[in-house]
Amino acid sequence: MAKKLFDYQLDETVDGYFLLKDSEVRIAKNGKKFLAINFQDTSGEISAKFWDASDQDVDHFQAGRVVHLHGKRENYQGNPQIKIQQMRLTHAGEPQDVQQFVEHAPLNSDTMQEAINQYVFAITEPNWNRIVRRLLTKYHDDFFNYPAAKKNHHAFAGGLAYHTLSILKLAQAVSEQYPHVNRALLYAGAILHDMGKTIEMSGPVSTTYTLAGNLVGHIVLIDEQIVEACQQLKIDEQSESVLLLRHMILAHHGLLEYGSPVRPHIMEAEILHDLDELDASIQMMQTSIGHAEPGTYTERIFAMDGRNFYRPLHDATKGDQPEQGD
Incomplete structure (x- = not known):
């Protein structure tokens, strides 16, 4: 089974198909274009930067398109990030239905x-x-x-x-x-x-x-x-x-x-x-805690004053309850 975005651990190689939820053209300090990207699948979304983007790259990698990504899972200022090594649009016969990558509410x-x-x-x-x-x-x-x-x-x-x-x-x-x-x-x-x-x-x-x-x-x-x-x-x-x-x-x-x-x-x-x-x-908080390993902190949540939250080792959300006598 193909890995989801948040299945990848820190420094692990990322290789799979993901949706470009966001892809915004920005200008770097050196004056060159880059794309500020958010990759998405049903596990959530992780940001990335596509440096030195050509006009063709800007035209190809638009929000709402599915891409094949090869890169590396990193952290930047306490938040998960993908270092893009290679990226291309999907070919015929590869996943292209955006609905496969969209997260849905727990209830229908x-x-x-x-x-x-x-x-x-x-x-x-x-x-x-x-x-x-x-x-x-x-x-x-x-x-x-x-x-x-x-x-x-x-x-x-x-x-x-x-x-x-x-x-x-x-x-x-x-x-x-x-x-x-x-x-x-x-x-x-x-x-x-x-x-x-x-x-x-x-x-x-x-x-x-x-x-x-x-x-x-x-x-x-x-x-x-x-x-x-x-x-x-x-x-x-x-x-x-x-x-x-x-x-x-x-x-x-x-x-x-x-x-x-x-x-x-x-x-x-x-x-x-x-x-x-x-x-x-x-x-x-629930979303961020779900992406953190027990005993670690979540990424910083911008909308909550940039705070991060600790996920206890014995986390009730995954049934990790202490043994009798602990």
């Missing part, structure tokens, strides 16, 4: 759809329920297929719905612990909070940001869709219920410098922000 779309629908039933406020149903229907296919991010948390096919479902499960636990929380509002906000990423991003393969994503962003994009849904459904967009729902979306990044146009000013908005942060952080 049908399972996630059924689970999320149960939470929709619990949104008892009529305006919120109608708006959520309208937008879930409108963006259904992309919502259950897109990643939740290009690079950091839940950056895999189906990651958007998986992240949403994770937050809903956390929201259910919080609302059971704290009965005064408006469960229906929290569920509605959780389902819609990242739905704008279906407009912000290009899709699950070699994900890029769309023009609207770069210039407007997913928070404003889905807020616009909520207003449009209100107009179509004949709901007063200035009613308190709609303004509360819009606030949930607009405030979910928590801070102005993180992209929210307003900070949370209702309890449910603060909870949604906290749960969003919690789920994203756990996913990033």
